[in-house]
Amino acid sequence: xxxxxxxxxxxxxxxxxxxxxxxxxxxxxxxxxxxxxxxxxxxxxxxxxxxxxxxxxxxxxxxxxxxxxxxxxxxxxxxxxxxxxxxxxxxxxxxxxxxxxxxxxxxxxxxxxxxxxxxxxxxxxxxxxxxxxxxxxxxxxxxxxxxxxxxxxxxxxxxxxxxxxxxxxxxxxxxxxxxxxxxxxxxxxxxxxxxxxx
Numbered sequence: 246x247x248x249x250x251x252x253x254x255x256x257x258x259x260x261x262x263x264x265x266x267x268x269x270x271x272x273x274x275x276x277x278x279x280x281x282x283x284x285x286x287x288x289x290x291x292x293x294x295x296x297x298x299x300x301x302x303x304x305x306x307x308x309x310x311x312x313x314x315x316x317x318x319x320x321x322x323x324x325x326x327x328x329x330x331x332x333x334x335x336x337x338x339x340x341x342x343x344x345x346x347x348x349x350x351x352x353x354x355x356x357x358x359x360x361x362x363x364x365x366x367x368x369x370x371x372x373x374x375x376x377x378x379x380x381x382x383x384x385x386x387x388x389x390x391x392x393x394x395x396x397x398x399x400x401x402x403x404x405x406x407x408x409x410x411x412x413x414x415x416x417x418x419x420x421x422x423x424x425x426x427x428x429x430x431x432x433x434x435x436x437x438x439x440x441x442x443x
Contacts, residue, residue: 270305270442271304271305271354272304272354272394272441273302273440273442274300274301274302274303274437275393275438275440276300276301276302279300279302279436280296280298280435280436281296281300281433281434281435282296282433282434282435283295283404283432283433284401284432285431286428287419287422287426287427288424289425289426295319295320296319296320297315297316297318297320299317300314300437301315302437304349304354304439308348308349308350309348310346310348311346311347312345313342313344314344314345315341315342316331316340317331317337317341319331319335326422329418329421329422333417333418334411334414334417334418335374335411336374340373343371343372343373343374344372346372347368347370348368349365350365353365353386354386357386357387358388359388361387362385363385363386363387364384364385365385366381366383367382367383368381369382371409373409373411374411375410376408378409380402383400384399385397385399393438393440393441394439395437395439396435397435397436398436401432401433401434402433402434402435403430404431405429405431406430406431412429415429
């Protein structure tokens with residue numbers, strides 16, 4: 246089963262690369278040095294950290310940026326919970342991907358690339374579970390030398406499950422796990438590293 250899951254993730258990664266192959270990227274995401282995390286809160290007091298280790302992204306020369314999240318890769322450190330989130334919450338057979346897109350001022354990118362630290366309030370569009378919502382993300386963009394940029398959350402971004410038709414999935418997870426409650430407001434943080442395209 247794990248071998249099949251790895252094969253499916255590999256196929257999805259190849260598909261993502263093919264889809265993004267025509268984009269003129271000025272910066273490419275270093276997925277090995279990047280992470281998107283979210284926190285679930287159960288029974289009103291127990292917080293657990295989860296992540297999406299499979300990401301693909303770029304920033305174009307005009308500042309057009311996109312990060313694609315492979316929802317199949319959700320990692321909660323418990324295999325059965327990973328499977329339940331894929332099937333009951335994200336419904337990855339129908340909605341395997343989420344995307345975050347934004348327009349970044351090229352001047353901000355140039356300032357950071359020269360070694361600066363820039364704080365921005367950036368409108369970002371999140372496409373998830375068949376829904377698309379624009380949110381404001383407080384970010385810090387840091388130039389790290391050697392043609393690298395680090396993009397960090399200045400504070401967590403709160404995602405409301407109701408905005409993405411995920412409340413029923415959360416209720417299903419709560420029932421199958423025998424929990425009293427699971428929060429429908431989820432804090433999300435990101436640490437993304439981009440590498441300058443030669």
